[in-house]
Amino acid sequence: MLIDIALDAVGSDKAPEPEIRGAIEACRALPVRVHLIGPEPELRDLLDEHLEDEDLPIVIHHASERIGMDEKAAHAVRTKKDSSMRVGLKLVREKKVAGFVTAGNTGAAMATAKMVLGALPGVDRPALTARMPTATGSPCVLLDVGANVDCKPYNLEQFAVMGEMFARSVLKISRPRVGLLSIGEEETKGNDLTREAFPLLKALPINFIGNVEGRDIFNGSADVIVCDGFVGNVALKTGEGIGRLFRDLLRESLTRTVTAQVGAMLSRKAFNDFRRRLDYNEYGGAPLLGVRGVCIIGHGSSNEVAIFNGIRVAMEFANAGINTSIEQELANRPTRTDASPKAANPPNASDTAVQ
Known part of the structure; x- marks a missing residue:
């Protein structure tokens, strides 16, 4: 059976071309039906141009408005009631699709998902999750990477x-090692937030390994690393910049030193493998954990590869039933008195680190 996935067709910087191409490739390679959300005449013309006579499970839902990258998220969410984000997330809420993918304005996507889908019971603030490459070949789950600048x-x-729960359900790690991102391994190191959070994580029925440092994001010593959205987003963007630097330096070095044709071919193969491991497009976007439905938020500069992988991640996320698992896990924890209704109010869209 095909899994229905809604795709914001006008979200990315170069939309809708990457979305159309990514949707077509996803329908060719995956058991999915893609629902394109956006202005129907524009999407229909472009889709017909790319498909020609090919019959693929792609449908279009009209949305007359789009939210730009430079728009204030809170204002856009309130005023644009027929935006592609809201239309797509309504399909998730009505269970007409199993998940939603967007490469649009992150703050608006997070705020719209919180408003349209609602948070899972026991979740005060949804968190954006990124899979970071490591030296071991297995990704490290980093959260939050931009949904919440200020955290308790x-x-x-x-x-x-x-x-x-994400690492267990999606990455199939039986007992994930969970670390708290800080400036030193000792329990007393860090700021007020990390020092106060440490005993809370230590008391959880998880494999908490204590504080970890920035280098541990990439060396494979932890499977899950927790931080606030400000720190997480800086770490994420720093990792992307380092990846591009290494890629460019390696390409330059190979071009300068490799002369034999056979050697050049082998080096290109190794370089392409290296590039794929560092390329954020291969990871497909960040799942928004803690909302009542599957929402995957991709990079604004996503190409068709990233869109394809975003659809794949949404499909895997829906198949894993991770939202149900998170809800059950949180329901079994005692409610904390410090998570008062006033303190637990969800952030408005202006609280987000990524716009």
Whole structure:
């Protein structure tokens, strides 16, 4: 059976071309039906141009408005009631599709998902999750990477539960090692947030390995690393920049030193493998954990490869039933008195680190 996935067709910087190409490739390679959300006449013309006579399970849902990258998320979410994000997420809420993918404005996507889908019981703030490449070949789950700039200790506690469940359900790691991102391994190191969060994570029924440092994101010593959205987004963007630097330096070195044709071919193969391991397009976007439905948020500069992988991740996320697992896991934890209704109010869209 085909799994229905909604795709914001006008979200990315170069939309809708990457979305159309990514949707076509996904329908060719995966058991999915893609629902393109956006202005129907524009999408229909472009889709017909690319498909010619090919019959693929792609449908279009009209949305008359789109939210730009430079728009204030809170204002756009309130005023644009027929945006592609809202139309797509309504399909998730009505269970007409199993998940939603967008490469649009991150703050608007997070705020719209919170408003349209609602948070899971026991979740005060949804968290964006990124899979970071490591030296071992297995990704490290980093959260939050941009949904919440300012966090309370109990927010990090919830992030740890959700990230651990994600690693078990999606990455198939039987007992994920969970670390708290800080400036030193000792329990007393860090700022007020990390020092107060440490005992909360330590008390959880998870494999908490204590504080980890920035280098541990990439060396494979932890499977899940928890932090607030400000720190996580800086780490994510720094990792992307380092990846591009290494890629460019390696290409330059290979071009300068490899002369034999056979050697050049072998080096290109190794380089392409290296590039894929560092390329964020291969990871397909960040799942928004803690909302009542599957929402995958990709990079604004996503190409068709990233869109394809975003659809793949949404399909895998829906198949894993991770939202149900997170809800059950949080329901079994005692409610904390410090997570008061006033403190637990969800952030508005202006709180997000990524716009």
